[in-house]
């Protein structure tokens with residue numbers, strides 16, 4: 001791909017998800033033609049026969065594995081899909097990965113080995129975990145966020161910045177080919193501080209209760225989450241939330257030449273949209 005984006009088609013996996021939606025918007029705004037790919041379009045990570053129809057004739061793809069990028073399934077699927085994409089002429093692949101997640105490296109490695117013109121975007125914890133996804137409904141209704149975040153500090157990233165960075169990478173010719181770009185928000189916050197920001201933005205009394213990862217996992221089993229999935233999550237939280245990610249990454253400034261969006265701005269906008277209203 002060159003800097004000229006006219007007639008460039010990008011397949012966006014997870015196009016109805018938190019990052020995919022923003023990648024699609026940003027790519028479209030940058031002049032790319034977006035081909036959304038989630039199950040509504042017949043694309044299923046679990047069904048190899050569904051991959052070629054969405055990939056054929058495209059120039060690039062954004063890969064966001066639907067569950068966690070650190071699962072063994074992810075590495076296998078990313079590797080197979082990347083090979084298939086390259087064999088179909090879809091050479092430019094951008095993979096969403098995770099900062100500090102050692103178990104995400106096999107998926108990144110599988111992408112590298114495919115022969116693709118690859119870029120990995122390693123993201124911090126999403127700000128939108130507080131506004132979209134499995135944690136939100138309980139938090140909204142009870143006013144209490146129960147999570148194993150402890151005292152860890154994290155530079156939460158607004159997923160709109162991930163969308164902008166992916167579009168920026170895709171429209172920058174070969175500048176980011178063969179690179180991992182780490183992206184975070186501009187400020188470290190504990191989970192308690194993040195919830196306090198949301199409380200301020202909503203005017204509601206909201207609290208954060210830290211629990212050990214293991215106790216959190218036992219709760220999930222009570223909600224019917226399969227034990228092997230729970231074990232994966234417990235280990236993921238125990239490792240990722242041990243303070244290792246308490247640093248900023250400058251990928252947003254590097255690719256976009258501007259500061260990342262701040263958590264306060266995210267909280268204010270999501271509150272104004274009624275996200276945490278009872």
Ligand SMILES: NC(=O)c1ccc[n+]([C@@H]2O[C@H](COP(=O)([O-])OP(=O)(O)OC[C@H]3O[C@@H](n4cnc5c(N)ncnc54)[C@H](OP(=O)(O)O)[C@@H]3O)[C@@H](O)[C@H]2O)c1
Nearest residue numbers: 014015016017018019038039044045065066068069125126
């Ligand atoms: N949460 C974080 O803080 C964080 C941080 C760094 C990296 N990540 C990584 O982000 C990735 C998830 O991305 P996201 O949060 O943007 O997604 P998401 O909001 O969890 O949405 C999942 C997307 O995948 C689609 N999907 C679900 N099952 C599918 C299947 N079997 N085949 C094809 N598509 C399927 C869904 O659409 P349909 O249901 O319509 O098919 C949806 O568009 C994970 O790999 C995770 O490791 C997350």
